[in-house]
Amino acid sequence: MKIQEIREIIKLMDQSTLDEFVFEAEGTKLKLKKHNGETRPTVHTSAQPQEQPAAVVTPKTDAPKVEAAPAEPIEKQESTSSEASSSYKTITSPMVGTFYSSSSPEADSYVKVGDRVNADTIVCIVEAMKLFNEIEAEIEGEIAEIHVKDGQLVEYGQPLFSIK
Known part of the structure; x- marks a missing residue:
């Protein structure tokens, strides 16, 4: 995960009504919690990739916890162009x-x-x-x-x- 992506997520979190956000993918875990109106990021990286990345969203209200289903890995799309080669x-x-x-x-x-x-x-x-x-x-x-x-x-x- 690039620092620019983390900054973007932090900005979106600050603008949202969410109190907590957790993202896990490819051995990286990003957890954001709001304390006194500010967002504090925590990023953990492990050597072993996670098999099922998931996102957990906790709203500030007393509404029930919303969990996203584990994301399926995005398969690489092969180019249909006859010019495509390994040098691309x-x-x-x-x-x-x-x-x-x-x-x-x-x-x-x-x-x-x-x-x-x-x-x-x-x-x-x-x-x-x-x-x-x-x-x-x-x-x-x-x-x-x-x-x-x-x-x-x-x-x-x-x-x-x-x-x-």
Whole structure:
């Protein structure tokens, strides 16, 4: 889990009415609790991966505890392009949300197939809970394929772009 993702979760937690949030995946456990109106993160990492990641949400009210079902692992989608090879790298979605290829409906797409990108090039926006998160390439190369359409819902870890 990247520090940017943890910061995003903390911001969302501060803005919510939740009192406690627990997230476990791939040997990492993130537990957030609100004390006196502030959120304190606790991150634990273990050497053994967890078999069934789960999220537990505890609202401030006296409502019953809400538990999310264990998430199924996201299978890697194979590219249908005949050009796909092991030299291609993939930019994946860092969160669940809505994919946007440009900053507004009238604006040009951040990138198109054939465009060169570097590590800090913004390639798209993923909107989650009314927050628009600019996604950077984090690698250098050329956009070989765009795997999602504008306005499409994306999952955490879902391939967005193939880079050669």
